[in-house]
Amino acid sequence: MTHKEPAKIVDVGDGAAIPTKGDRGLFTAWRIAFVGAIAILSWLCLTRPDPYLAIVKFVPDGIYVTFKVTVGSILLALVFGLVTGLGRISANRFYNGLASLYVEVIRGIPLLVQIFYIYYALGRFVKIPDLLSAIIAMAVCYGAYMGEVIRAGIQSIPKGQMEAALSLGMTRGQAMRHVILPQAFKIILPPAGNEFIALLKDSSLVSILAVADLLRRGREFASESFTYFETYTVIALIYLIITLFFSKLIGIMEGRINENS
């Protein structure tokens, strides 16, 4: 019997770091950034309402669209990711090959190019709303990354769990559903949370399409008022506040789940 040690993997996500309890340094860094961003934004609006308050009043529609794109994409990406992740560990060669191909192709093309491509490719064959095609484009991309997260989560569950379920007469599907996936979920949540935050930030790329997200609203305002510096200062601060808020929220959710186990 030859046992191969699995290679150690250093996981570096591009999402905001989620502060964990006990990680005091990050924790205070989070506070400084979050409180600081809100303070600066408030101060700018109070001391120079023109143009700052005008910008802040102009962009909320865009925040709403950014949320719609992000939440829609992450939900769809989870579905794609689950199908892909299960495919990557499937014994069925065709399914496995297809899932691997999807991951390889997507990972090899810049996100911005994918968004353009999927948006215009979809537009060529079917008439669907811009927002929906932006969501699909984001989800196709993030589905590949999510697939890897889900695959790693499933593979981290000890082999004995599947064996025990099978020996009780369960099918592989039943074992996945009742035994493996519920356990993998806890392991998947932190990296999936990071993906969510990364997606939130990357959703600004859809502003190049005809989708009026936060960044796009900013561009519209700036090009009419010629207040580029002021507008992008506000846009950056709002993205920062939203991102920090969600990284905290995900950290809290994670803590809850760990407490319950």
Place this chain on the structure above:
Amino acid sequence: MKTADRRVMVQARDIVKFYGRFKALDQVSLTIHEGEKVVIIGPSGSGKSTLLRSINRLEEIDAGSMVVNGMDLYSKNTDLTRVREEVGMVFQAFNLFPHKSVLENLTLAQIVVRGRSKDEALAKAKVLLEKVGLADKANAYPGKLSGGQQQRVAIARSLAMDPKIMLFDEPTSALDPEMIGEVLDVMKGLAREGMTMAVVTHEMGFAREVADRVVFMDNGSVVEDGTPEHFFTSPRHPRAQQFLSQIL
């Protein structure tokens, strides 16, 4: 009833299994009758666990045939789950489901596989927990139990499926010495009730006391197959003699 008259529960014929180029099983044949308790012993790497695991196809084999409860386990047409639901398996590492309570560990497969109602499954689970002496741990999670308790839950979980045969793969090897007894006691109780059992173990006392037959394996082959008296007092094969002289 003489053993030979009983129904054959497991019929392994000329099983060959390779791990890469290592031959783990070399044309192994083994018959287990209904109600028989067979203890499989041998040095590590001799293929005993591999043989046991092939009885419910947790291992793929390279040649040979395995008929369990009248079904050809390695045939394409066999519904594997039909065989496995009749074959209980207890693992060295317990393999309880850590995200489910003790009670849920016992009811899950009853409901999902056997199609029993929740009430029916719960009633059965409670009886079995009583039997392994853990009725008070019904709502605990596996992580809160000692190794010995976890293994008794694992045995109860297998029994909840009303298996026709129970396989034990070194059930006490991962336990602290003071917990081995409680698990062996449960197994002895099962043996007295007439359960068909195949046990891979290093517990020679258990083999001597409970086994109808002792199978000794070495280098992927069965080299001794006989009564415990025969095996422990007058083994023929030099490898078995050497093994006994080392452990006794």
